[in-house]
Amino acid sequence: MEDFLAGYDPRRYAPVAVTVDVVALTIRDRRLHVLIVERGVEPYEGAWALPGGFIRPDEDLAEAAARELAEETGLDTAPAHIEQLASYGGPGRDPRMRVVSISYLAFAPDLPDPRAGTDAAAAVWHPVDDVPRLAFDHQRILADGVERARSKLEYTPLATAFAGDTFTISELRLIYESVWGTPLHAGNFHRKVLSVPGFVEGTGETTQTGGPKGGPRAKLYRAGDARLLHPALLRPSREEEIR
Amino acid sequence: MEDFLAGYDPRRYAPVAVTVDVVALTIRDRRLHVLIVERGVEPYEGAWALPGGFIRPDEDLAEAAARELAEETGLDTAPAHIEQLASYGGPGRDPRMRVVSISYLAFAPDLPDPRAGTDAAAAVWHPVDDVPRLAFDHQRILADGVERARSKLEYTPLATAFAGDTFTISELRLIYESVWGTPLHAGNFHRKVLSVPGFVEGTGETTQTGGPKGGPRAKLYRAGDARLLHPALLRPSREEEIR
DNA sequence: CCAATAGTGTCTTTAAGACATTATCCC
DNA sequence: GGGATAATGTCTTAAAGACACTATTGG
DSSP: OHHHHHTOOGGGSOOEEEEEEEEEEEEETTEEEEEEEEEOSSSSTTSEEOSEEEOOTTOOHHHHHHHHHHHHHOOOSOOSEEEEEEEEOOTTSSSSSEEEEEEEEEEOOSOOOOOOOTTEEEEEEEEGGGOOOBSTTHHHHHHHHHHHHHHHHHHSSGGGGGSOSSBOHHHHHHHHHHHHTOOOOHHHHHHHHHHSTTSEEEEEEEOSSOBTTBOOOOEEEEEOSOSSOSSOOOOOOOHHHHO | OHHHHHTOOGGGSOOEEEEEEEEEEEEETTEEEEEEEEEOSSSSTTSEEOSEEEOOTTOOHHHHHHHHHHHHHOOOSOOSEEEEEEEEOOTTSSSSSEEEEEEEEEEOOSOOOOOOOTTEEEEEEEEGGGOOOBSTTHHHHHHHHHHHHHHHHHHSSGGGGGSOSSBOHHHHHHHHHHHHTOOOOHHHHHHHHHHSTTSEEEEEEEOSSOBTTBOOOOEEEEEOSOSSOSSOOOOOOOHHHHO
């Protein structure tokens, strides 16, 4: 083994670089938004892209994703949830060299506007359904991330990661409506959420006032201890997506 | 841009290698099996591992996975389904250098015994619930692959990827039972499969004989055109997995 | 009072699961 | 005939969806 390691030359292989890219999602003004940055360095300088960059020698992939997100966007609050999305590594996806990107998906409650940081000329939250052209294959990565988010709302309680510590059922419904892009029936949604064990638990409190246009005060809830929703909240199914 | 590329030195970054590893699953003798190889080269020479290896400069990640699977196991038939599973890249997961592995999940119908190929001293199908210790973090990758497979049987028609071109409903049920490790009610399963639009379509044929221990001839089906099962076939839910 | 929203009640339809029954085939 | 399996039928219960209704608030 020692002999083997001594005789081993990493340069024998074609050079490859590994990056992480982050699809960070939040909800603003009832629309799903993604965090994008204007690139401050080549390649694609001046173009919009997902935050990301090269991994460092002693950090895990998930750590690298969290670091790049914080560095490029100045957000000091960690997102409520972060998970690996997928990897993209076709030859030619980066003009510099062979680059394999591991993408991560992050969910955050509504946060302040980001500031541009390292390697970024600007950083903004932008509605996902109206995103400018993105560098590299980031358009595809974003699409995969959005679809993953839509799907995960069905069978996990991750919608609560978009909400604050406490929330009303209506706020939770607005999250589902924003991510799925579909209006939901308020009454049925209300009953269904409360019927799933461990999804939410009541705090005993209510909002201090009714809604801006009237209505009673709503009960406040926080995330429960369920890791999976059973039964699940399925999206209204679209025939096109099945075949 | 030209200036930038000319001044760019890939070696500035710490060297990283990228490998692909494949979790290839099939069903033999009513049990879920995974394809493993005995490593013929260091590191971990002599240990069992998932088939895999370094990506080549001009191939896509999925191509690399298919190539490694074919090379190391001598299986000339492509698996019925292959998809990306996840990526693993913590520092120290390979003694040689920083190695990031992109894992793929493959489903195959019952195939002949594999032959050891490049870099492999042996290659065998082995039951997943009784696998020997695997090199690197391959135990974890295998566990993730098996869980993905179990989950995908619920909402996609991928169980048919484990079957031949045509199959009976009972054969399909045995696939579900083998992957999930749970007995299913034959009558209810039968009715449910036929009630899901596009899951299977009849061929008009039946088996040539009844079962080995008697019984009528069964109708033959082939995979339908559905990409998602609606409604889904859910596993009998286990309370432990929810919280 | 009026509009808007929170929360609950009722009914219909669909699907899951337990179980029984009939028909067909091998021995 | 006897045992096994394919396929279908029946019944109960759970859940989804449509819709109505009451109660509470702000304006």
